[in-house]
Amino acid sequence: MPLPAALQREMADLLGDAWRTDDSERLAYAYDNSRRLALPDAVALPTTTAQVQALVRACRSHRVPVIARGRGTNTTGAAVPIQAGVVVSFERMDRIVDIAPGDRCAVVQPGVINGDLQTALAAHGLFWPPDPTSAGFSTIGGNLACNAGGPRAVKYGASRDNVLALTAVTGAGELIHCGTRTTKGSTGYDLQRLLVGSEGTLALIVEASLRLTPTPVARRALRAIYRDVDSAARAVARLMAQPVTPSMLEFMDASAVRLAREVGGADLPQSAGALLMIEADGDPAHLADDIDSLRRAASGDGLVALDDAADETARAQLWAARKALSPALRTLAPGKINEDVVVPVSRIPELVQGVQQLSVECGLPIVCFGHAGNGNLHVNLMYDPADGDQATRAAATMSRVFALAVALGGTLSGEHGIGLAKRDFMPTAITAPTLALMRQIKTAFDPDGILNPGKLLPP
Amino acid sequence: MPLPAALQREMADLLGDAWRTDDSERLAYAYDNSRRLALPDAVALPTTTAQVQALVRACRSHRVPVIARGRGTNTTGAAVPIQAGVVVSFERMDRIVDIAPGDRCAVVQPGVINGDLQTALAAHGLFWPPDPTSAGFSTIGGNLACNAGGPRAVKYGASRDNVLALTAVTGAGELIHCGTRTTKGSTGYDLQRLLVGSEGTLALIVEASLRLTPTPVARRALRAIYRDVDSAARAVARLMAQPVTPSMLEFMDASAVRLAREVGGADLPQSAGALLMIEADGDPAHLADDIDSLRRAASGDGLVALDDAADETARAQLWAARKALSPALRTLAPGKINEDVVVPVSRIPELVQGVQQLSVECGLPIVCFGHAGNGNLHVNLMYDPADGDQATRAAATMSRVFALAVALGGTLSGEHGIGLAKRDFMPTAITAPTLALMRQIKTAFDPDGILNPGKLLPP
Numbered sequence A, B: 001m002p003l004p005a006a007l008q009r010e011m012a013d014l015l016g017d018a019w020r021t022d023d024s025e026r027l028a029y030a031y032d033n034s035r036r037l038a039l040p041d042a043v044a045l046p047t048t049t050a051q052v053q054a055l056v057r058a059c060r061s062h063r064v065p066v067i068a069r070g071r072g073t074n075t076t077g078a079a080v081p082i083q084a085g086v087v088v089s090f091e092r093m094d095r096i097v098d099i100a101p102g103d104r105c106a107v108v109q110p111g112v113i114n115g116d117l118q119t120a121l122a123a124h125g126l127f128w129p130p131d132p133t134s135a136g137f138s139t140i141g142g143n144l145a146c147n148a149g150g151p152r153a154v155k156y157g158a159s160r161d162n163v164l165a166l167t168a169v170t171g172a173g174e175l176i177h178c179g180t181r182t183t184k185g186s187t188g189y190d191l192q193r194l195l196v197g198s199e200g201t202l203a204l205i206v207e208a209s210l211r212l213t214p215t216p217v218a219r220r221a222l223r224a225i226y227r228d229v230d231s232a233a234r235a236v237a238r239l240m241a242q243p244v245t246p247s248m249l250e251f252m253d254a255s256a257v258r259l260a261r262e263v264g265g266a267d268l269p270q271s272a273g274a275l276l277m278i279e280a281d282g283d284p285a286h287l288a289d290d291i292d293s294l295r296r297a298a299s300g301d302g303l304v305a306l307d308d309a310a311d312e313t314a315r316a317q318l319w320a321a322r323k324a325l326s327p328a329l330r331t332l333a334p335g336k337i338n339e340d341v342v343v344p345v346s347r348i349p350e351l352v353q354g355v356q357q358l359s360v361e362c363g364l365p366i367v368c369f370g371h372a373g374n375g376n377l378h379v380n381l382m383y384d385p386a387d388g389d390q391a392t393r394a395a396a397t398m399s400r401v402f403a404l405a406v407a408l409g410g411t412l413s414g415e416h417g418i419g420l421a422k423r424d425f426m427p428t429a430i431t432a433p434t435l436a437l438m439r440q441i442k443t444a445f446d447p448d449g450i451l452n453p454g455k456l457l458p459p
Helices: A005-018 A023-028 A049-061 A114-122 A140-146 A191-195 A229-240 A254-262 A284-298 A312-323 A325-329 A345-362 A388-407 A423-429 A432-445 B005-018 B023-028 B049-061 B114-122 B140-146 B191-195 B229-240 B254-262 B284-298 B312-323 B325-329 B345-362 B388-407 B423-429 B432-445
Strands: A042-044 A066-069 A086-089 A096-100 A105-108 A163-170 A175-179 A203-211 A218-226 A248-253 A274-282 A303-309 A335-339 A366-371 A376-383 B042-044 B066-069 B086-089 B096-100 B105-108 B163-170 B175-179 B203-211 B218-226 B248-253 B274-282 B303-309 B335-339 B366-371 B376-383
Touching (some): A005 A042, A005 A049, A049 A203, A066 A140, A096 A114, A105 A114, A114 A140, A175 A203, A175 B432, A218 A284, A218 A312, A229 A274, A229 A284, A229 A345, A248 A312, A248 A345, A254 A366, A274 A312, A284 B284, A388 A423, A423 A432, A432 B432, B005 B049, B023 B042, B049 B086, B049 B163, B105 B114, B175 B203, B218 B229, B218 B284, B218 B312, B229 B248, B229 B274, B248 B312, B248 B345, B254 B274, B254 B325, B254 B366, B284 B303, B325 B366, B335 B388, B345 B366, B345 B376, B388 B423, B423 B432
Parallel strands (some): B066 B086
Antiparallel strands (some): A096 A105, A218 A274, A248 A274, A248 A366, A335 A376, B163 B203, B218 B274, B248 B274, B335 B376
16 A cells, blocks of 8 residues: 555655655665565655654654664664555764763764764763664664663663653654753653663654763773583672672673684683673773682682783684674574573573573574673574474574573563564563553554554564 | 542451551651641551552542552652542561572562661672662652662662662552563563652552662762862863762752851861762772872862861761751751752753852742752752741742753752652643653553542643
């Protein structure tokens, strides 16, 4: 069903050449990093808040879906226009409006690239903590919509922990102002953190005031190798129970270690049953002490080796093992399901052991690594999508991985979000009354259900 | 209008002696620290979640107000039953359910006293950051309902920043489970932070999973005296723009300094136009360096004196000036309006100068002090409540203080909340579409408007 002619005319008048309906443009905005694809009816590239508001109001009056888009790096299908409609790409609203070092605040438009903001902030000795792998090409608006995290979140928090205020256009076409440019606030309901992670289903963010952190002057890393997952997980709990919070605390299971060694060429012993990358940052004069504290906490039964990276080159070598991992995964099988379940830190051993058991049962390799300090593990199930039987087993196994995470007191996603990929699992993680309330909140923001329909909430 | 007999019977059956309707009990639960007073029809002291849920459902069917209560320490009237109904005091739901050091998490019932939790956590080398002045006798449930902060918030965040999951009973009598016991989560809408600061108007919290922080081993303080507010405020901006985040950063204006000296007997020079109390905490081996960094940032044009507190006794003496303040205020006038507006740190000078101007214009003393690192100042307007003209001028002036804070990009409250005291000012701080959305969210949680009616949202 094509867009109503009246809407087409109104949008062309409003947006001029920033209103695109030709096939090549529609195709360019049809997908995201989930590798799903669905053509929108049109693409809008607004440059002002007023345009966004006018667009949403017009689409609402015609009941046409509106799908907000950063740069499409999300992995859950959250930016794929599965019910067609209008994709609103914020690539032209990419201005850093203000940087206020004394207020530890930056005001940005949603289309600013995370990495570009970090570069601008570095001149002021500040950074914005969320550091997803996509930071070089993902937008702040997309990071906020998905509550993006990254390795640094263990010390500095994810997107939701680092937002002060948002201006947004609701599905009713109303412009709302949520929060203030202050690090404290108790004035009514906290709508800005509610919008973070809502994947464009409640409102379109048109401006964000971000909470900044002074850049640590230096950093140092440790690589700890353990006999087994249990020993590594007990070390994680010890590391998190002492005062020196690591700036990163990354985990690799035995399969990940083997892969990094055999395919990635990393220098890792055969006896490695699990690995932790532990990093501290801060004042250079204190780092030696901090690394000592982390070294003590990392030590204990089951530790096989503990390597210190005395300088930045040695640190980069340590990280090489971790970075060798993602490309190496593809040698196992052409297809990958990568989900980012999260459990309380103390339940990591049960999660990893349970996943290993599931791998045996389904006969497909599963590799676990990720942000141990937050209990946020990336579970990578490898399979051949061309093999229908494997694909079926893969999907069935991932649903058991979700059930396991929930049974361990965790949840479906730590930082990737729900989108389309985990939407149908929401009832396994969220109780029926809570889910019903989420639906009512959706209706309050978006009475006609035009914003990113079919995402986050199950039908 | 007394409670319906059917409700009375049902509640007496449900709660036994934990259902109170005698006058003395009603009076004991009629007030809070706002000094407002309104009698409830009854008081309930539930011991289980099932009782809370049954109570809310019964009250809903009779359209009877339900007012959640911790220990009534809030200053805004948020716990005063202005439309009568049933006060639900959580004093018997005061169990620490679990402390999990490796997960940096504690699970508590809402009636646990903040100070009791801190004592229990200290044994594990952990603390829960919110430290309102009332910590010794206020509850975790109340702290969460009001988004309580305190001096430590500048480094460790307020209540909203330190909650992982909440179980709560909505105004519809539904039991909802919001969030998980994990430090990261991107599974649907963030309802737990929405409940924090909602003052019992959306749901009654029956269990909270709190985010804990390892206790710093040591702390040290500086007292910096400045010629004027401008110099002090510039120092605050410098302090917040460098990497050593102070664990407290408290401000006193010239009136506060004079009061601390003349009435409180604090040893402070005549030339003091403003004062900062600056504290660092952490590893004892690093504190000297950290204090040096803070000392450098505190130094600059307008600095009159900078005193180091080398040990805990010296530190206590520095804090004496700050602590002498609250009792000393009462010597100025018998009545006090204490509001906790918040502005971006860079706007503190304009706030304090504007308030001083308002003090001159209304002919009443106004004393400012508070949490400078968050831009969260307590504006204390002193007057004689028995003098009707003074009372009128006091109220008119405070409304101008609110307008000033909002005009400076700040808001009505940093940590006290809205309650009854600032309810009618909400339209000055929150735009009409945003306020309308807050009302719709209220309706989603509490369709019949029985939860703490008349609070937070203007009629």
